[in-house]
Amino acid sequence: MNSTRLTQLHTDIDERVRVIRTGHTDWLCGKGCDNCCKRxxxxxxxxxxxxxxxxxxxxxxxxxxxxxxxxxxxxxxxRPARPVTCP
Known part of the structure; x- marks a missing residue:
């Protein structure tokens, strides 16, 4: 993945987290938390x-x-078990 695509991916993730946190203030989605992404x-x-x-x-x-x-x-x-990456 080139750096432009990776930067866009990070931007997309940040936006999704913002939308989630705005709509669901009780969700503890934040930097360093990856439980939802895995689960x-x-x-x-x-x-x-x-x-x-x-x-x-x-x-x-x-x-x-x-x-x-x-x-x-x-x-x-x-589907075999595999590592899961946050979308």
């Missing part, structure tokens, strides 16, 4: 109750919509 890129960790609610919602979908979701998930294929 949000992972497969979501859901509680048993959250999984049950998700299953209930999926079961209520029309078959064609559920089929589309299933196909999109299958198209992702297996």
């Amino acid at each position: 949000l890129a992972d497969v979501p960790q859901l509680t048993t109750d959250e999984w049950a609610l998700l299953q209930e919602g999926l079961a209520a979908l029309p078959p064609d919509q559920l089929g589309l979701i299933t196909a999109r998930i299958a198209a992702l294929g297996p």
Whole structure:
């Protein structure tokens, strides 16, 4: 990545952080914090109750919509563990 693109990336990240902090004053997004960047890129960790609610919602979908979701998930294929870089 050349320095111009890297500078633009840093500018984009700074702007995104600014938007987040403005809209969500309770979020502790700031310099040196990378937990969200690492955690949000992972497969979501859901509680048993959250999984049950998700299953209930999926079961209520029309078959064609559920089929589309299933196909999109299958198209992702297996993803090996890898280092995750903040977007």
